[in-house]
Amino acid sequence: MEISGYLIDIENAANTIKQQGYKTIAVQVPEGLKRSIFPLVEFLKKETGATVLVSADACFGACDVVNYELKNMDVDCVVHLGHTAISDVENFWISTMFVNAQSTLDVSKVVEKAIPSLVGKKIGLVTTAQHLHTLEKVETILRNHNLEPFIAEGDERISTKGQILGCNFSVGTKIAENVDCFLFIGSGTFHPVGLLMSARKPVIAADPYTNAVKKQEIEDMKNNMLRQRYGAIVACRSARRFGILIGVKRGQQRIKLAREIQQMLDSAGKLSLLITLDEFSPVSLQGFDIDCYVSTACPRIAIDDYLQYKKPMITPVELEIVLGRREWETYVFDEILE
């Protein structure tokens, strides 16, 4: 079924629901698909006869999978649209289907446009879930230009070759030594900037939504981000009371790391609290008498949402710099790896 520019294999999901005899299902959609949810729900109801619930809670990635919350309501199955599975986001309680939403946009035009910006001959190819199906075509285009494309397997958290997440650039770092640059297919700047910082090779971003090619902008964004991170680190140097944030969502539960951080802060004579949080928001934290936060949850929260919070928020790597355990020169991007 095609919805809002995305091809969603809901037909296959409906078959599984029928085969398994599921009676109540919950559907999760990313924000952009909420507007068009009626025909999809009508299709599922008609095809399967099941009661269909739509989850309206934030759905930014596979980490946001609903599950145990709905067990009580006799939900037999969760249909999670628009994100691929992450291996450590296991669903113990309710069977879950990850159904990708493939963008129907043709990427060839913007890839052709990006060719002159590429550096060298060996090109690492990376993208996000909705464009993964285009990588074969992109490979062909590159070969037609006498370029040598590389698409790597990621670590165990990555389900498909060439896919990057906001918290995992392993498909890039694994081949960084072998390529001259990376071509990123997709929108937004967080992913290409993260890749640039993790893989330390030039990144050219080709956005099929806007037909824009960015290279210098990605470099500039990286420098801006580093300046902001440096500022956050400086702001935490005089902090006395630290909040160590632990994400409750599967795939972000780095509690072992949080405990190590608490020991580190204990040794440094700092007060600290271990704080769990499901939905991150400035409102949830404003009540605490705390000077700064170290987030072990999704790396995007400390970096992308930095300005929303009233107190500085840093990553675990950045805390090491604050405490003098790491040099600024060895700064690395926070990732959640296998």
Next chain:
Amino acid sequence: MEISGYLIDIENAANTIKQQGYKTIAVQVPEGLKRSIFPLVEFLKKETGATVLVSADACFGACDVVNYELKNMDVDCVVHLGHTAISDVENFWISTMFVNAQSTLDVSKVVEKAIPSLVGKKIGLVTTAQHLHTLEKVETILRNHNLEPFIAEGDERISTKGQILGCNFSVGTKIAENVDCFLFIGSGTFHPVGLLMSARKPVIAADPYTNAVKKQEIEDMKNNMLRQRYGAIVACRSARRFGILIGVKRGQQRIKLAREIQQMLDSAGKLSLLITLDEFSPVSLQGFDIDCYVSTACPRIAIDDYLQYKKPMITPVELEIVLGRREWETYVFDEILE
């Protein structure tokens, strides 16, 4: 331990934690206690040797109990501060202690001040969790003024005599026929207005925080609220697409009612979606192409937070009026009863 004007029997909780040998515990606090959480956590760590996590997610009532979310993180026990247990908020996954926070405020002054405003001789006494321990004293004051106090048991969702919740006024409605008026001890207007609408007897509110006594204001607030509800009902009359909201939090999961509402809307030829939501926020709903919402979750959301939402939100009772199945004259406040 006394914290921010509340007496919290954390000593007893610590004993249980030691006896049971719990190694990792999660503490939940209402917003107002977040600021003073450090000494409480330090006490628990010192007394029990356990790792203490603090949950920062919204904690407005016993419905907000965290539980299954933390099972993965080896949490053995949840210490939920500031709310009494609700019988249908069962905790299947992790053992949970509800530890009340008793306000240390003396209520006698404001109760004395309220005496001249009381109507008749038979006075129903109601309050919220933090002042329950004062009811005996209030009874004595009333008797000293030759008044006859009544304190009722609620339905099965209410753990203590005389306690009202934002969603349950059963300690009032059960004795409404036998009393001349109600004396409410506590702050805020939602509880006394809800009681007034449910029990249909005068309500005098005595606020020990501000030393204010309100009677006419409660009546006026009720009339304001009814006008707003009438407006919401009118706004939904022309709606075509309905969102039926189901709260994911224990104690608010009225899924049976939601299904009945969907059938009612089907019969009326209206389109509808069953939507689950954990943290209610305007942002979570703004993506949907829906004309109005019927909330089966916490009644306060549709009523107290009405103006925050871009689309009208009504209660199940109000939907009956929209669909012509109930007269406005028989309007009743939405409650979640046993």
